[in-house]
Each structure stands twice: as structure tokens, then as C-alpha cells.
Amino acid sequence: MPARKDLANAIRALSMDAVQQAQSGHPGAPMGMADIAEVLWNDFLVHNPANPAWANRDRFVLSNGHGSMLIYSLLHLSGYDLSIEDLKNFRQLHSKTPGHPEYGYTPGVQTTTGPLGQGIANAVGMAIAERALAAQFNRGGHEVVDHYTYAFLGDGCLMEGISHEVCSLAGTLGLGKLIMFYDDNGISIDGEVEGWFTDDTPKRFESYGWQVIPAVDGHDGEAIRQAVEQARSNTRQPTLICCKTIIGFGAPNKQGTEACHGAALGDIEIAATRENLGWTHGPFEIPEEVYQGWDARRRGRDAEATWDEKFAAYEKAFPELGRELKRRLTGELPADFASQADAYIAELQEKGETIASRKASQNALNAYGALVPELMGGSADLAGSNLTLWSQSKGLTRDDAAGNYIYYGVREFGMSAIMNGIALHGGFVPYGATFLIFMEYARNAVRMAALMKQRSIFVYTHDSIGLGEDGPTHQPVEQLASLRTTPNMSVWRPCDTVESAVAWKAAITRADGPSALVFSRQALAHQDRTEAQVADIEKGAYILSDSEGQPDLILIATGSEVGLAQDSAATLRTKGHRVRVVSMPSTDRFDAQSPEYRQAVLPLDIANRIAIEAGIADYWYKYVGLDGRIVGMTSFGESAPAGELFNMFGFTVDHVVTVAEELLEG
DSSP states (O other), X not given: OOOHHHHHHHHHHHHHHHHHHHTOSOOXXXXXXXXXXXXXXXIIOOOOTTOTTOTTOOEEXXXXXXXXXXXXXXXXXXXXSOXXXXXXXXXXXXXXXXXXXXXXXXXXXXXXXXXXXXXXXXXXHHHHHHHHHHHHHOBTTBOOSOOOEEEEEEHHHHHSHHHHHHHHHHHHHTOTXXXXXXXXXXXXXXXXXXXXXXXXXXXXXXXXXXXXXXXXXXXXXXXXXXXXXXXXXOOSSXXXXXXEOOTTTTOXXXXXXXXXXXXXXXXXXXXXXXXXXXXXXXXXXXXXHHHHHHOOHXXXXXXXXXHHHHHHHHHHXXXXXXXXXHHHHHTOOOTTHHHHHHHHHHHHXXXXXXXXXXXXXXXXXXXXXXXXXXXXXXXXXXXXXXTOOOTTOOBOOSSOTTOSEXXXXXXHHHHHHHHHHHHHHSSOEEEEEEEGGXXXXXXXXXXXXXXXXXXXXXXXXXXXXXXXXXXXXXXXXXXXXHHHTSTTOEEEOOSSXXXXXXXHHHXXXXXXXXEEEEOOSSEEOOOOOOHHHHHHGGGSOEEEEOOSSSOSXXXXXXXXXXXXXXXXXXXXXXXXXXXXXXXXXXXXXXXTSOHHXXXXXXXXXXXXXXXXEEEEGGXXXXXXXXXXXXXXXXXXXXXSOHHHHHXXXXXXXXXXXXXXXXXXXX
16 A cells, blocks of 8 residues: 555646646645545545445535645546546646536536635535434434535635634534534735734634634644544534645745745646655656555445445335435425425415515415425525525524524525535525525625526515615615526516415426525515416416507516506506516526517517516616617615605606607607
């Protein structure tokens, strides 16, 4: 068996060679953390390279994702489907080794990282999911959900505010199977961090309720091994292992400096590094004995086979639980969910309630929650306003992790990134809520959900100037457009109870990406519909009311403005105008429909169009054309009662009718 240093040096060599070949990348972190990675992956990490999706594998997150050659080297060396040619193709178009680790590109990469700190949050989400799933399904003598979450992180991750949000919550929840390794090398891109980062990190994490193992020599394999053993022995607290390392370890002229952080070492320094490390092999050459020392395939195969036996015994003892756990781990919804949801939607249409869509959202949760037990809810300290609690919500706590609801506190960014970690882990469909305006705090985590195509459901209430007296600091204007223009994000702004229930159904059933559900504070009038119209809601836009014969004007509206469009159309019809009203709760769903359907709803030969929405106006030109009109926002809001604000900003029947007549006369 090769010595630990030889195994670690394989990571260093591959990392510096790949970055040098690409003439781009970050060799410093992989070279500095190689010894920590070697101990963790060879002595502790339970995984199966032949099955990267094995449910009971340990999760490994590289939060400092710029050091991506570290995880690519580990995956290649331990036996994943990642060849030496893939490493040579580092940072190249369509390669399996992109500049930062990307979920879905590389077998074994558990999450996309790069935006610093979010990997920490994803790891917290994974640890929450493991603990909750274990509490819900494990039974005495049958611990079928039993794995750890490990994360590597650097100074930059800890400077990001999200690290505070999620690590304080992790301590509060007592996530004892979450172990993080802090790469304390004192260097960031701008140089020595002592000029801008002098936190006492161990004390900081102790104050969160973590077990902290300080001052570990990150280049001493035995010291690292002992620290991990200590961390694993404490199941009541998450652990931070503080490893003092040298960035770019082994590069004699650049190690310990920012010069090796984010640039290739250069041929001369690489040659010197090889000599300094005693690594006599050429670029991308790994001796067979080193490969054998790293190979985790047999160990992984045996671990999964042992678990399969445990799960078979579990299924025999608890057949119903076994079937349910299998279903949830595969991400499949209950077979009858869609039909029961449709029955509920039909019932709502018949009932015809006029209530706030946030209340309609809560009602939908009450209807769907019992049907979909994998829903894991939460709110950023606004449960009473977001209405995310439903009749069977149960808080997840340090002492009882079997709950289905997380009280996130005022942590919008942390909540959103934790949700992504829960979704990535599997077994749950997470939803989390805040006011729409505070999506801005969480923007990058929302974007990451879309990038990774995860089924995270972002619930946003208080969706417009209809919020009223709290004023422009709390009244969203540009947020809807921001969400809608995010690739792979599905956005719903429903106009009543029926559309709200359809929006929830669409979000729950969507398996290939996140959804944003946008709800009102104020009551919204119920809209009459035929059965066919109800069925068309899922298409994102549909004709809600129409004229006799070809319309000469189309009003397009969403959410609270659909009622305004209907009232305006009624007035215009008394004046002899032929008006169609199109409710468009989801622009992306409508855009995905066939050309024939889109043409049927918005015929190209009807140029007179007005979009009505209490959000930024400019977004709507794609539907009304440059010659169309938009009744929307072109400024921030004001502090006043909602009714006064709608009058001030032109969301009235009189104003819409005036705009319509000007358009028709022009």
C-alpha cells in the first residue's frame, strides 16, 4: 500500500497538471487540501463509484468549488466513470470536468458549487434530510437511513453571510452527522486574509452549538484521522474540524501565497514541485500501485451489498414502510396524486371562494399535504403571513427530527440554499416561503436551483403594491420579471383559489426544475370557468372570457389584476368593443405550448393588446408587441393603503378603459 503522502501527491499532480493544460483554474486549494481529502476518502467516506446515486452513500460537498480539480481527482482515482482524458479536458466545452463542480455533469458530484458558502448550505440541507428521513423511517434494529454529510470549505465560504445563516441553524438543530473541514490557509485571491478576515472561527462555531476541533495539522494524516474519529463520536452536535494548511502545498516558490490560488503554476514551478514532492511521474501519469491504493470500487460494492441485505430485512419486517421509502427515494409521486388534485381543483371551482391567494395556497397545502407526505415545508420567520403551516405540519427540532416543517428564522438566503440541499439528497420535496421582495436576499440560491434542475418550491407572498402600508421597501416591482427571465424557473402568479391549486399541483409534479409560486396578501375574486377552461389553466394561459366573433382587443393579466381585466372588459363591451381576456398565471408554461395553442389564445392577427400586471411593465412587450400597451409599474411603490396605491398607479377600470380606447382609436 502506498504511503499517505504518495496518495495525496497524486491529487496534487493531477490538479496542477490539469490547471496548467487548461491555462485556467485554481491549483492552490486542491494541493493544500490533498492530505485531508486522502484521509476522508480512504478511511471514512462510504460510497460506491459504480453507483453514484446509491441512497445510503455519504454525501461529500466541496463548498470551495473553485478547487474543483480536488473532487475530479478524487472521483477519477477512486474509480468513478471519470477518465484521465476527462481530466485532461478540464474546463473545456462539453467536458465532464467544468470549471466548477456541476451537478449532473460529473458522476459523483453531489451539488453544484462555486458561489462561495452555498455548498455549506447545501450540506446542511442534506444533513437535515438524512436526519428527518431516518427519524421517519428507521425502526429499532433497522437503521436503513444512516450516513454522514461531509463538506470542505475555505476562508471565502466563511466570509459569506450565508455561512452564518445556515451554520447557526445547523447547531440549533443538532445535526450530529454533519462534519465540515475548514481549510484554514489564510489566503484568498487578494492575498493574506488577516487584512480583512480576523474572526475567531472556532469561537464563532462554538457559539452556534457546534463541536469544534481546532488547530489540526492539515498535512498530518494521523492527526486528521483522529479528528474525524472524534467528530463521528459526537452525534449531538455538528463538527467543524479546523485544519491549518498551506495553500499550493509542494510548490516551492508559490506555496503559501495568492500566486497559486487562481492561476496555473507554470512549467518551471510544476517541474520544481515534482522534484520537491518526489513525484517522478510525467503529466497525468499515475502509477498502478497508487491507483490500487485509491480504488474504492470493491469497498463500495461491498458496502452497498451489505446495505441491500439490511434493506431487504427492513422490507420484510416493515413492508409498507419499505415500499414508501423506496417510492420517495426514487422521487416518484403517489400514483393517485394527480387525479386527487384534479378532483380538489374541480371542487374549488364549484365552491367559488373569494379569498387571498396566500390563503388559497394554505388551503391547497391542506389538500395536498396528506397526499404527498414527502413535502418538507418552511418559512423565513413569516409562517403567519406566508400561511405555509397546514393542519398536519410538525416542526423539525433537535429532539424530534420526524417533523415535516422547518422554522428557518430570518434566513431567506440560507433557507433557499438549504432547500436545494434537501432536494438533492432525495426523499423530500421542499418548499419554503418569504415575501416576494425578499427573494432578492436569496436570489443566487434560487438561480442555483434552476441551474441544477431541482424540485425546490419557492413560495412568495405579498406580491405587489397591494402589500400597502409597508411601502416601497416591501413592495416588489421588478422581482417577477427577474424570476421569469431565469432559465428553467417556472413561475406562477394565480388569480384565485382555482389557479392557486393548479399552481401547487404543477410545482409538485414538476420533476425537472424549481417553481416560484407568487401569492397575494389581499382577497382575490373567484372567476367563473367551464370544465375545459379549468383544464387549460395548466397550459399557463387560457381564454377566461371572450367576445362574440373575432375580438378586436385582448387584455392579458395575472394574479390580482385578472379581476381588473374582467371588470374592464365588461365596461368595454358595453361600449361595443369585442374584448378577450386571457389569464396568464405562468408565462413559461404558456411559452412551452404548441404553436397552435398559443395562436388560439393570442392570435397573431390581433395586434391590439394590453397587459395588466402590478409589476415592472417592460417584461410584457414580448406578449403585446412594441405597439401594444402595458398597465404596469415603471417606478417603485409608495406607502399607503392598497386601494389608494392601485388608484395612484392606474390599476383601475377607468384607466384601463382609457388606455384601451386610445389603442383602439390609434
